[in-house]
Structure formats: structure tokens, C-alpha cells
Amino acid sequence: MRVILIIAVISTLLWCACGSNFVVGNVANRVDLRHHEQVQYNAIPFIKRVKYFFYTDPQNKVIEGIQALDNLHSKSSINITAGGVGSTFVNLRLKSERGGALDYDIGIYTRPDFI
Template sequence: MKTITILALVVAVCKVEASHFVVGNIADRVQLYHHERVQYNAIPFIKRVKELFKTVPEHKRIQGIQALDMLQSKASINITAGGVGHSFVNLRFKSERGFGLDYDIGIYVNHDYL
């Protein structure tokens, strides 16, 4: 009975392979500055690549970035410029071959900056 329970747990863990991406602080003393949905249609046998560049006012700094994979895919996300501690960020999304992209993006800034 224990082996069946362990096997079921392993299968459940293996089935949840979402590529959620969280960097920095998205909980304490921060506010959501920008929210966007990034979607890109699938093309058979092709990896889809999309770049997203966002800036915040110069007197604010990015405290956290959250990207939730709505397709539960094996897509990847990289920060190619800026990011936490900067006033800009450039995100690069790359899908699996033959799949699209669908991410819910949130960029958080510290509300203490005036």
C-alpha cells in the first residue's frame, strides 16, 4: 500500500511542470506597477520567441517580477537586461517546439519611493 501511495505522489509531482518565474520581492511593501498577458500562437515544429521590454519611472525601482505560465508548458523565461533594482527589464520568452506562449506578467515596484 505504501508503494502505491508513493508512486501516486511521484506521478502527481511529475505532472505539474509549469514554468512559473518569480524573481525578487512580490509580497512585502510592494505594489503592482504593470500587469500584462503575453500570448503567442503555436506554429507546428517551431519554437516561438518573444521579447518584452518594460520601463518604470526613473524614481522607482523594480522590486519583483512574476510570470505565471497559463499553459503549464515547458517554456523558458530569461531576463536579458535590467531587472530587480533597475528601472527597466527585458524579458525573453521561448516556447517548446510546436507550442505557443501564454504568460501572466506582473512587475512590482516599492511603494516607498516617491
Template structure:
């Protein structure tokens, strides 16, 4: 009985997060956004997130956290670390929606 409960708990918490670069030390959040897409039965949902720095600062870290804790995926398709822009493509499971908490990190301006 206890083994079954542990397996079910592990299956419900598996998520596909995307964390690239430095997201903790000496960086600041340049952009934060919650990207959501509703589910359609029997269909995979695909959403593209585009970010471009208004002052051409290179990106130091990217964090895309799956807030629904399902098996959706997030991939960088263009730009990314060292570039002032990034394109992230998110794809849901069949019949599920998607929800990602996205943060873009850059170095701060020290004065």
C-alpha cells in the first residue's frame, strides 16, 4: 500500500524545467513573464516566447519553470546565453495545457 502511494507521488511531481546559465549569483531579472496556453482535447499545444533586450545587454541566465508539473517541454530555438535575445519554444503533452514561469537574467549596472 505504501509503495503505491510513493510511486504516484513521484509521477505527479515530474516536470520539465529549463534552467540555463547563471540564475542566482550577481545577476538581476531583466524580464519575468507567466506564459500560459489552454488545453484542447487530443492536441499538443505549442507556444513561442520571444525576448529581446531593449539596450542589447547579453543574457546571463534563462529559467523556464513548468508550473503545471506535467511533461511539457521548453527548448531554446534561437539566441540564448551571450546574446541580447532568446526564443523559447514550449510544447505541451497531448490534451494538456501549458504554463511556464519564465525569467531572463542579465548582469546589473554597477555605478
């Protein structure tokens, strides 16, 4: 029993340390990639870097999904500060680990016109 608990704790810690990809909503079935952008920010030693990403759909289409993939597999974090799935805009806040850089591929998905 103790061995199983130790293995579970170690696997959970390894899973948490492998990066911070962010997926909200539907990004796989019957949606179109509406906007793609690579967000990068250089590292400064001993400082956490914060970058904001703003997207508003020019045709007022409702956002179905948001996907942000961490290319560096770092311990950075990403949050939705306004809008998001079910809205026509989204504001994201990206924060790096101390002394680390940011490198995200951000995709915004909407419902296609033919559905």
C-alpha cells in the first residue's frame, strides 16, 4: 500500500512539472482555427515576466475554444482575465517562472460558417 502511494505521488509530481499547456473549450471537433499567434518574451534574471494577450473577433464570432501550448515546457502560468469561451473576445495573462522566458503558441477556435 505504501509503495503504491509513493508511486502515485511521484507520478503526480512529474506530471505537474512537465509544462503548462492551457486548453479551454472545444478545440478538436467541428471548429475552425480563427487566430494563431506565437507569444514570446525574453528572460530577465531573477524577474518574473508578465505578458498580456488580447483578442477580439472582427466578425463578432463566438469563441468555442482556446489553446495555449508552452513551447519551453516551463513552469509558467496562464489565466483568462476577461471574456473567453462563449464570448467574442478573450484577454489572457501569461506569467513566466522567475528568471524564465515565455514562448506560447496561442490558438483561438470558433464555429465554422457552414454549421
